[in-house]
Amino acid sequence: MNKHETPMLDQLESGEWPSFISGFKRLRDEHPEKRINEVANSLLGQLEHSYETRKGYWKGGTVSVFGYGGGIIPRFSEVGHAFPESKEFHTLRVQPPAGNFYTTSMLRQLADSWEKYGSGLQTFHGQTGNIMFIGTTTENTQHFFDEINEYGWDLGGAGPCVRTAMSCIGAARCEMSCAHEHKIHRLLVNNFTDDVHRPALPYKFKFKVSGCPNDCQNAIERADMAVIGTWRDDIQIDEAEVAAFIAKKGRQYVIDNVITRCPTSCMTLSDDDKLSVDNRNCVRCMHCLNVMPKALHPGKDHGVTILIGGKRTLKIGDLMGTVVVPFKKLETDEDYESLVELAEETIDFFAENALEHERTGEMIERIGLVNFLEGIGIDVDPNMVAEPRQCSYVRMDTWDEEAAKWFERKAEAG
Numbered sequence: 001m002n003k004h005e006t007p008m009l010d011q012l013e014s015g016e017w018p019s020f021i022s023g024f025k026r027l028r029d030e031h032p033e034k035r036i037n038e039v040a041n042s043l044l045g046q047l048e049h050s051y052e053t054r055k056g057y058w059k060g061g062t063v064s065v066f067g068y069g070g071g072i073i074p075r076f077s078e079v080g081h082a083f084p085e086s087k088e089f090h091t092l093r094v095q096p097p098a099g100n101f102y103t104t105s106m107l108r109q110l111a112d113s114w115e116k117y118g119s120g121l122q123t124f125h126g127q128t129g130n131i132m133f134i135g136t137t138t139e140n141t142q143h144f145f146d147e148i149n150e151y152g153w154d155l156g157g158a159g160p161c162v163r164t165a166m167s168c169i170g171a172a173r174c175e176m177s178c179a180h181e182h183k184i185h186r187l188l189v190n191n192f193t194d195d196v197h198r199p200a201l202p203y204k205f206k207f208k209v210s211g212c213p214n215d216c217q218n219a220i221e222r223a224d225m226a227v228i229g230t231w232r233d234d235i236q237i238d239e240a241e242v243a244a245f246i247a248k249k250g251r252q253y254v255i256d257n258v259i260t261r262c263p264t265s266c267m268t269l270s271d272d273d274k275l276s277v278d279n280r281n282c283v284r285c286m287h288c289l290n291v292m293p294k295a296l297h298p299g300k301d302h303g304v305t306i307l308i309g310g311k312r313t314l315k316i317g318d319l320m321g322t323v324v325v326p327f328k329k330l331e332t333d334e335d336y337e338s339l340v341e342l343a344e345e346t347i348d349f350f351a352e353n354a355l356e357h358e359r360t361g362e363m364i365e366r367i368g369l370v371n372f373l374e375g376i377g378i379d380v381d382p383n384m385v386a387e388p389r390q391c392s393y394v395r396m397d398t399w400d401e402e403a404a405k406w407f408e409r410k411a412e413a414g
Contacts, residue, residue, distance in 0.1 A: 069159070072091070075091065208225075237275060305328075
C-alpha cells in the first residue's frame with residue numbers, strides 16, 4: 001500500500017487538542033485488516049486533495065436496503081478514479097436505545113459487524129441522535145443491515161420522514177426526572193416506525209423527550225414535538241439541607257447565586273435563613289434546583305409540557321418550540337395513548353398543509369397558531385407561550401375572544 005502524502009492534514013495534528021486525522025491514521029497504520037487500512041488511506045488522500053483544491057468531491061445518489069426508503073446517506077466520490085478504495089462511502093443511521101443505554105457486549109457486537117462490512121469509522125451520536133456508521137459500499141450496506149437487524153437493531157430516519165427520536169437518561173440516573181422518558185420515547189418510535197423507514201412527509205419531523213425543564217436533549221429548540229417533564233405543585237424544600245448549604249457556602253453566596261438570579265424574583269431568604277418560594281410565579285427555569293439539588297427538588301405532581309415547532313436554521317431562522325399543552329398528566333394507558341394520538345394529529349396536519357421542505361414551526365408561522373391548534377383539535381389556552389415572559393404586566397380582562405372562551409370554560413368547571 002502506497003501511503004498518500006498528507007502535509008496539510010498533518011497540520012491538524014499540531015495543536016494541543018486531539019485530531020480526527022490521528023484516528024484516520026490509526027485505522028490506516030494499525031488496524032489488523034488490510035481492507036480497512038486501504039480504505040483509510042484512500043479517504044486521507046481524498047481529504048488532502050479537497051484541502052488542496054478547496055472543493056468537496058462527495059455527491060449523493062440513491063442507496064437503500066430491501067423494504068426501506070430511508071436510513072442511509074449515499075456518498076459517491078467524484079474523484080473515485082484517483083482514490084478507488086473510498087469511491088463509495090455511504091453512511092448508515094442506526095437507532096440507539098432509549099436514553100442511550102448500551103452494554104459493552106452490544107457495542108462490541110456492533111463494532112465487529114462494522115469492521116466486517118464497513119470502514120470502522122463510527123459516530124455516537126449524530127445531530128438527529130442516530131449511531132452513524134460512516135463508510136461502506138453499496139453492496140455491503142445490505143449485508144451490514146441484515147446482520148445487525150438479525151440481533152435487534154434498526155435503521156433510523158433520513159430524508160423527509162419522521163426522524164429518530166431521542167430521550168435523556170431520565171429517572172434511571174437523574175433525580176430531577178418528572179416523566180417516564182423511555183416509555184414515551186418507545187411508544188412514539190413504535191407507533192411511527194413506518195413513517196421513519198418510508199419518507200412521505202414534506203420534510204423531516206423530530207421527537208425528543210427530556211424528563212425535566214433542564215431539557216438535556218435540547219428538545220425545545222431542536223424538535224418538532226418536544227415532550228418536557230415538569231410539575232405543577234410547589235417546589236419541595238428540605239430546610240435541613242438549606243441550612244447545611246448556607247453553612248457551607250455562606251448566606252451571601254445563596255443571595256448572589258440563587259435569590260438574585262431567579263428570573264421572576266420568586267425566591268426570598270429571610271433574616272433567619274429560611275428559604276421560601278412564590279410558586280405561582282415560578283417558571284421552572286431549574287436554576288435554583290441545579291445550584292441546590294439536595295435542598296430543592298421538583299414538586300410531586302408530575303406531568304409533561306408539550307411544545308411544537310422547534311428547529312434550527314432553514315427558511316426563516318431558528319425557532320423555539322411553542323407550548324401547545326401546558327400540562328398533561330401521564331399516569332394511565334389512556335394518558336399515553338392520547339399523547340400518541342396528539343402526535344398523529346400533528347403529523348397528519350403537517351403532511352397535508354406544509355409546503356415542500358418546510359418544517360412544522362415554519363408552517364405554523366405561515367398559517368398562524370390558531371389555525372394550527374384548530375387543525376389538531378386543541379383549544380387555545382392563555383398558558384400557551386412561544387417565548388419566555390419579558391414583563392410582569394398581564395391583562396386579565398376579556399381582551400381577546402379566544403381568551404374569553406377560556407375564562408368561560410374555567411368558570412363552568414368551577
